[in-house]
Amino acid sequence: MSKKIFTEREIKTLSANPYVKSVGPKGITYTDEFKRLFIIENEKGRLPRHIFEENGFDIDIIGIDRIRSSGKRWRAAYRHNGIVGLRDTRKGNSGRPSYREHSLEEKYARLEAENNLLKAENELLKKNGLCRKEAEEVKLSAEQKFLLVHFVIEKFQLKNMVSHLCEIAGVSRSGYYNYFSLQSREQREKRDAEDEIAKEIILKAFHFKGRKKGARQIKMTLEGHYHITYNLKRIRRIMKKYEIVCPIRRANPHKKMIKATQEHSVLPNLLNREFKQDTPGKVLLTDITYLYYGKGQKAYLSTIKDGSTNEILAYHVLDRITLDLATDTLVKLKRNKRVKLAKGAFIHSDQGGHYTSPTFQKHVKKLGLGQSMSRRGNCWDNAPQESFFGHFKDEAFIKPCATLDELKREIKSYMTYYNNYRYQWDLKKMTPVQYRDHLLNAA
Template identity: 75%
Template sequence: MVKFLCEAAGVSRSGYYNYFSAKSEEQRKRQEKKDEEAKTLILKAFHFKGRKKGARQFKMTLAGQFQCVFNLKRIRRIMKKYNIFCPIRKANPYRRMMKATQEHSVVPNILNRQFKQGIPYNVLLTDITYMQYHNGQRAYLSVIKDGSTGEILAYHLSNRITMELATNTLHKLKKNRNFKKTKDALIHSDQGTHYTHPGFQKLVKKMGLRQSMSRRGNCWDNAPIESFFGHLKDEANIKPCKTFDELKREIDKYITYYNHYRYQWNLKKMTPVKYRDHLLQAA
């Protein structure tokens, strides 16, 4: 009979007899005693200060108030064994639903390095860089550059790297009186969180722009704006700036110089603004 039941349960006969041995019975009694002691301590943590707690709070309260170190796996096992439930809040399903629909999303590389299309305002390149100035202070610069002319169309400097860094740059682009969006205009960036954020993508659509993104980890897919940042850091007097306001004035001066007075060999030896006017007159 024992053999038949062991086979039906998938248990070896030696295991069956070992389970009911005096030694195993004694081990189970010792384990039960330990679990009862653990249950008593966990209930003390449960009732401590009369506040609702979860398993992690039990662990920290036991260590901080009762000098008992339990791991989370043991605490959860005891809670399950003795039906100790925590009346803590449950996840809000509507909030979870909203989060799912607001997730960051990556878009394809539509531009595919076709930066110079001979049409001003058709290809917009954007990115963010940091600048270190006096005593290790940092500032962050967001820029939108015209891929065809090299002109800096909008930029925003901040001492904090927030989501608004990218969206404020878009708002400044809208305020640029010279900017005349083409029918198929697109804005190209890397896959940074600023550009995959639903808030940024919503504003891009509202402005009637298509969106394109570089392949992950491929800086060549947005090379012209990387080149601009390189020139900026080489040529602008960033490190001597002692305050954020000083840095902002220097960035303003440099971008004015870059757009209006810095001649470029690959723009037919013109400045970005002169080359822009040249392309518009030829159209």
């Protein structure tokens, strides 16, 4: 079950949906009618998030975890008892809210406590060298949350706010009290002492022969050279605790974040390498590439290219490979007044996490486009786009750029040159813009 707490504004928004019986800060009660509708649509193969969206629910408010758990519960009830199993006969679910309305004084005290907790959290993030935006990608451990709540309670004398602050922090009240019990403190002190000893041993293996190693190499080095056996999970925990980081072959954190919480959908290959269809605005190709500039700095370029004319219709540059890189390119495509989409137009990409994302696919539908994807691991299915990146890196002056702004100016200059002045043999020796006008005049 999701631990998300609904705000008063979110409760008001959810209550407006006719399929909602009641809403409280911690949960929603849906109507029996919606549960039946969900089962019917789900048995047709519809995804839970799509069913909720089509019936007026905001997925960002409810949260995908809550949707999944509701769907799982309803399917199980339907399997065991049929339609009857979907009726809500639980005590307290008659539509009346199950929580007590607080007085103005209590509400003010709670808001002040929440504010103090947020201030303490911000201070912790600053000490760790993180800004608020970066912190959204970092989850605090239960231990850190217990310490934060304890700090706020002690500093502002909020002994009667333990339950409320634990709820806001997303930890249990019993866990909080257990953490600060005498027995738990003694156990933590004992484990910390053992961890310090383990850290020194692991560091020896980490620096063995002057070559830094990952957890598995450390485990094998300890066993093979020092004749010490440590569990792999323990090694990883110690490395995380003391920030012992191996710089070799680190996973891309952005790809992991993109795929972590959403239902991604891979779509069929509608293009089948038929890139040249002699219709401007019919086949749109998109992809992302990395650019090294200055002194080892890295940026990312996302483009949308017309498959028939080779014209770059939209592009976006960022210093991080987040979902915004792909969705903002679509926004720029929409704003481009020169782009006239043909009937049956669709956008083609590889199966990267950006393009399988529900958010990206929603943007594509809003533009009235279809969507196509290359076969897994087959770069030839998007060859013209890959070819453009190759020419771009050869011809643009990327490396000399010292700053991101400088890089953006150079990319803008090259895109203008490429679309308007770079003649191409396969376009009847015309530029992409000239060839686009040629096709439109011939139609």
